[in-house]
Amino acid sequence: MINSTFRIYGTQTALAVAKWTAILVPTAMCIGTLCALFLWLLDTVTNIRTASPWLLFLLPFAGVAVGLVYFWLGKSAEGGNNLIIDEIHEPGGGIPLRMAPLVLISTVISHLFGASVGREGTAIQIGGSIASGIGRLVHLDARSTRILLMSGISAGFGAVFGTPLAGAIFGLEVVTIGRLDYAALLPVAFASILADWTCHHWGVHHVIYHIDYTGLSVDHGVHFHVSLILLAKVAVGSVLLGLCSRIFAESVHALSTVFKQICPYGWLRPALGGVLTIALVWIAGTNAYLGLGVTAPDANTPSIISFLGTNHFGWSWLWKMIFTVAVLGSGYKGGEVTPLFFIGAGLGNALAPFLGVPVDLLSAVGFVAVFAGAANTPLACTLMAIELFGSVNAVYFAVGCFVAYLCSGHTGIYLAQRIGVPKTRQPDLAQGIALRDTRTLNKSSFLTWRR
Structure with a gap:
């Protein structure tokens, strides 16, 4: 009886490992490749902008052009990082695959003309949209889709900054304040490490930071x-x-x-x-x-x-x-x-x-x-x-x-x-409330206090 139980458990574990390996390897490598392309493009356009300061005067027109593209084609992709987090909490319409090329191109344009923006949003959206697309392709259930989306976030973050361990924990931590879903720990770590490895092997390297203070x-x-x-x-x-x-x-x-x-x-x-x-x-x-x-x-x-x-x-x-x-x-x-x-x-x-x-x-x-x-x-x-x-x-x-x-x-x-767990004890903060809703609560509390 015990041997039979162990055999069943071992078989189920092996099948689960095989399933997730087959899903995560192409997902992470695709995300790592796109992040490598993105970082290479960022370096290229930054050098162009530095050599041509006059490009700054075209920034308003570039912003409007990107805005029109999102107006015509973006639709739900306009939700960006928040759409991905919402989908993790409450799976619904999914994340459109077009989010990845749209955000990649628009971010490169923003940097070409001098906007003071970053790169993590692009990496997260690339990761989320690719993960969502693969999840739909293999018909994952809601729970597995949630894990895959967190893995996509981790892969994008780990690859774009060259910090795979931070990327793994970021994919878990950014979803819910004060609470981690450890069931996804191994998938997010695997995806982040593999995406970073892929990005590195495309010949894209990250800035090396150094401080002299050593204790x-x-x-x-x-x-x-x-x-x-x-x-x-x-x-x-x-x-x-x-x-x-x-x-x-x-x-x-x-x-x-x-x-x-x-x-x-x-x-x-x-x-x-x-x-x-x-x-x-x-x-x-x-x-x-x-x-x-x-x-x-x-x-x-x-x-x-x-x-x-x-x-x-x-x-x-x-x-x-x-x-x-x-x-x-x-x-x-x-x-x-x-x-x-x-x-x-x-x-x-x-x-x-x-x-x-x-x-x-x-x-x-x-x-x-x-x-x-x-x-x-x-x-x-x-x-x-x-x-x-x-x-x-x-x-x-x-x-x-x-x-x-x-x-x-x-x-x-x-x-x-x-x-998930409030930072401080506040009666109005119910478990599971979104930060966007806390802003409404804070505003209501302020108006009540004014009265």
Whole structure:
């Protein structure tokens, strides 16, 4: 009887492994290939834009052109990342396969003409749409489709940033705040690792980040991984990083509402963001805040790499936030994460001298902590920091991400996220409520208080 049970269980397990391997291998390799193409195109258009600054003046027209394409062809694909998260929670009409080429091309256009957008949104939408298409092809049930969609998100995220472990946890963590679905752990990890491997083997490589701070030196040259005083200072700085996350997310949502009131035509709104970006470049006197902002011609120009050095940049983080909010609020395609890396690293760089923290350390903490607060993914961001900067400062990275996550409140850049476990005890926050609905509750509570 026992042997028979083990044989049945073993057979079922083997069949499940074979099934998921057959599904995930082509899914992850396809996503990794598209991410490699996307990253290559981003490098190409960034070089073109840098060599031809006049392209910025065409940004409003490019935004309208993309808006019209989405108006004519996009339909449900306009929902972007939030559509994918909604489909994971409540499977419905599915995710259109056209989302992948639409978002890839539109994001490349945004970067070509200077919009301050990122790349994670594109990678997530590529992953989600490919996964959904394959799920329909093989007729998966709702539960399996949910796992495959999370695997697609993980594959896109892991491949586009070169962080497969962070990608795996991101696909689980971004769906529901405070709760992970461990049943999907192995599929998302497999998909993320394979997609990153595929992207790498297409010859596409990621920027290498480095910080000099390597821990506290004690007797006989031995290094210890944490100083309590330094950790307390990092925690204080992370409170501000978390508040920055909240300000960013709320600013994007608020400006989007304002633009909708000003201009009822969705395809025309990007023109407003494009004109505003041109004005901001003139006011700031630099084009350093266009595009991704990962690297710069020299260490004196604000960029993520520059923030991790020794130079001090006071308000670069705020400028980047303003540039990014302007284009995301008006409807440009791309993502928020790389600009959030810039904003976080820049704010960490600005705060470091006042808190007495090594500049490179607090910049690296800010790099991941602001994103952790805005996306409500502290575990994924901690792993990302370890994959990008090494493990010696893991405690500082973890504290930064956890504190920022708590201080960002029940808001975020993905309004389709559900609340599994609230960050703080609030009677109005029912389990399973979406972040978009918490905004309505907050507004109602405010109006009641005013009365």
